[in-house]
Amino acid sequence: MQEETVAPQMRDTARITALIYLTVTGIALIALLLVGLSPWEAVNHAMSVASTGGFSTRTASAGGFESVSVEIALTVLMLASGVSYVIWWRLVTGRGLGIHTVELRSYVLFVIAIGILLAIGARGSDAPGNVFDGIFTAASITTGTGFTTADPDLWGEEARLLVLLATASGAMVGSTTGGFKVRRWLTIFGGIRAEIQRQIAPQRIVVVRIGRKPITDDAVRAAFGFMAVAFVALVMGTALLAGCGFDLLSAFSGSLACLFNVGPALGQLGGLESYSEVPDSGLLGLSFLMLLGRLELFTILALFTRGLWRAR
Template structure:
């Protein structure tokens, strides 16, 4: 393990976190909130620690996959620890575990909260909660790659692989650094576009910024106790559309920028993703049509919740915990499907399910025709064995982590649906679950031990499991 370069990059991450905290500082000044000093103090602390960690440039430029995964995992942990300090010293929370849970939930774009009444929380704190979604949506290391020149061949890609969601990560441009810039250009452009549409609908600027940050990062921290339910149908439709757009593989947007429209619309994952949304929305609309006054209301709520759950955003316009069992079951299944790879959404990812289905079909064909040779293809390209193997291994690891987490959380003695959906919500970075952790409830009922398990799940889910799991392997920490 090249500790020097890992320490150096973590220091750089702290510099960026200090800069990000200027937004809640400005918010506190605008609304004349005394608790804003907590962000200034924490930002100063980030700068001081960052200065210590980056005091010397690493002499050893070796930077392999191991360093990439460990750097990303530790960066997110350190970033979350520092990001939770303002909640404690600002008086919003008194329990350090709660502050860590809330911050990790923000950065991992989960949106699960322990707060019972968000409307009494200072606006600077609410701004920070929502802004952490936007920071974590595309990934802080991806942002860092846009500016920083790391050492060692392939070091940029090793960082990007560890933080970017999906079974495989590639370069859109000749270099990883230029790829990171393109991704953030698309991300910022879509963020500004949503802000404009929400402002046109009469949403206040503060609400617009916080809701947009949550939508762009597919996070879901609300600034109202009823989440999005209190806003007009137009605003709910705008949020629905942008949740779905941010759940699409950003490669599709890059192809559109390059005027390769046909290639963009032919992406199998995107077509499957949109198909799942259409089918499930239609079914749920029919299933809940008698609950609401009009068919249009049923369609609006169904489309919103399907978009919110499959993209793992977690906003709500209604208490879907009271929906018929078939609709609730579909929403739980969508928690696991998740959004597209290469998007800001969480979950297992549509591409992995596409690969898994293709693998099953190939195996069935091989059983019928043992001597046949059939290659797996996606978007017209042959799937490498490494991608298929990585998908299978990921699913095995996912099931093991999920099962063990449900067991540990079960010691709090809540009902099975609560425990199951709480872990599903955390590991898939969604936010609300069912029963005691439904859209009108929160995660404050769990013990500190259960919260720490769920905190680990949120980080593991956002970082695709392996960066966090590697921290527990002894060989990871051996020096070169």
């Protein structure tokens, strides 16, 4: 993946990244204090939402506050945390969005669309909760934060499919989120479109673009390679959990949620459930999936190649 940095030097990039993270955390802390959280809970949830970690001081996660104002604040903060740090830096320094306009628009529109559809599902079901639970769930799952306020399993089969789509999507490259990332999907769709055009007109030179930005062939191959490795890891994780006695939906969604660092899954591993029933062998496999996804797949797989160790 082609990825823009906030500064040319690694030290400057690390410094600016830390500054943006601390700023986001500070804004989150103030917002959560304003909606009524205690200082202890506000600090914990501010750090959790800024890093899209999803850990909560409440057993029922964000739903334990039973406050729409808290849910609204967390939703906005989760969406903001899913935005690339490069964008925040460019906006602060007055440089505009640059090449990130299409990615940001796609990210926002995707969350809105999933949120509206989930809200419709929540309203049409007999499950307890409110319409905003659907929007909250869309933001939480897409950004990989993993806060929960309701159980999407109770909203019907369509809601389950939407949750899986949100889990597989991820937010923006350059944010604190895990997942596949929007830019990879844009690159893959662009690569598929370009290949179709080549099949129609073999002599035509087709360039994959995101907006007006051309994407190199290496970046396209990397995106497809990432998808292939993710698919293999997902199949292996699903087989492992199925072998541990979980139904196919739980096994698949649990593996997907761990690989893309989301947390809540569906079925026996749903948002209001936990992974405590997974045996040690399954937990070991899921731990590897989480590490694999957090380090962008290829980084951890490179450790198992002889070429890396020979080079040293």
